Amino acid sequence: MTETVCVAVPRKGRPLEAVLERLAAGAGVHALADEVSSTLRYEKAVTKGRQHPDRDVYERLADYSDLSDPTSPEYTLLRDDRDGKPRRIVFDSVTIETDAVNVQLVGREEPFRSLRTHEFALGFDSADLVLEEVVSLRPDGLDSLADVNARIDPRESDVRVVTGLGDTVYHTLMAKPEVLPPGAELDREFVADYTGDLCISPRYERLVEAVLGTDALTDVDFAYPAPDADEEEAAIADTGLGIYLTVTGSTARDYGLVLGEHLFPSETVLMENPTEASDATEDVKELLTDQQLETAIEA
Template identity: 65%
Template sequence: MGETIPIAVPRKGRPLESVLDRFADRLGVPGLADDITSTLRHEKALTKGSIDPDEEDVYHRLADYSAVDDPTEPEYTLVRDDRAGKPRRIVFDSVTVPLTGVEGAPDGAAIQLVGREEPFRSLRTHEFALGFDSADLVLEEVVELRPEPLGRIADINARIDPSDTDVQVVTGLGDTVYHTLLATPEVAPASESLDRDFLEHYEGSLCIEPRYERLVQAVLGTRALAGIDFRYPEEGREEEAAIADVGLGVYLTVTGSTAREYGLLLGEQLFPSETVLLENAAETTETVAFVRSLLNGGDLETELAVSR
């Protein structure tokens, strides 16, 4: 029996879908990826109330979805969602993908995707050698805060103290959105760009999500934050609305349409948010190295260009 390499992955959402797309492309399992994605999108819609609930309750649906006797079929689990009422939500748990027929794969080798709430932390505690998570969480957890700003995912590894963690970023998946500087017309400079240079001279409040505080400190650099105090959205209030109240803020944007609805101007894209492949070098085996090389590669349009 060959070695099965477990890989920590997000349980739901865009990052998991990006991982599944990567596996569909590299391992030729588009049907499996589509099945998991469609199931989780359906369950998300049920949890949000976007569609009417099925006649079956969540426990019966969970039993219908999960093939516990066949590890090569997806298995799901339940978590408490953070929406009002804390409803139970079906999320991804695990699936095993044999590497049979993959060129160069060790005999009997397989990959097991294992859902985790925070895959990066699972790698930090040496539960996994490989995993996928948002680059944001790496900034929030381990990068050094310096006076100079951090503008590229490719620079993250240089700011990770090896004595703090063995985990490094390997590659990105190209599902890029941006932490963007947003401001009302009253606060934005009239004749200059709304960018880092503006922040260097700005004094006042900056609205951010509380969980992004350390990320924003790393991205902007501690020098630029002199004279700036952080403000946070009230619970239940949309981030863009809170930024409009404060006048200036940083938040993730895709098209920026919601920000514009609140009268906000879009400034500099400060930092890309992207799902990344992570590796704990202390746990690397020959088979792990093969799997890493299988999932790595330059075929994606990614913000990340890390030399290894």
């Protein structure tokens, strides 16, 4: 009988879509990947009020999930964080059969923490969470995924990053032009010489410390957008200097901000807890990484 390996994945959003795209390439399940992604995008539109279905949430949930077929995707209900705590349909699980091993994707709210507690040998989550939780803070910063494993204290976690999936956006420096002296580059060296407020999202405080290094932040005070702020870029414009995720940077430019150095890639990563590894998990790693999409990270 072919062995089944359970892999922890996010329940929704860009990281889950990145995992599905990688499996579509590795296992040829393009139709399945498209089905799950389109279903979750539709349900996100429902929670945002952009779609108004005729069927209630339980009818849609029953229609999406075929419990008689383990290779058919299953979904579940969660309470959304928005006002009123509406129910939201999210991914639960699916089994993908291959010649070498069966891969069961299992939805988790916090896949990284599921690996830390040894529930899974393999899982996918945002690289940001690794920096926020277990990467040690040092005087010098880091700027690539390849640096991450060396910064994980083995007393804090057994989990290691295997590879990134390439769904990259960046934590990017941005500033009002008047903050920059003539000819100055908006980069790490500028921050190291800077004195004043740096606007960031509160959840990224430890990540920014890890990326820039504690020495660069000696004379810097963190400022945060108001809880009801519509755009982080607007708060950065008010502060003068900040860091936020960018894809095209168009919103930052709308607020008169100059884009500077891409400090660190925010992308989905494959992680492993080596203490739970087996021959079967090695087969899954090969399936997920032998596609020339990214360079695997040395432990």
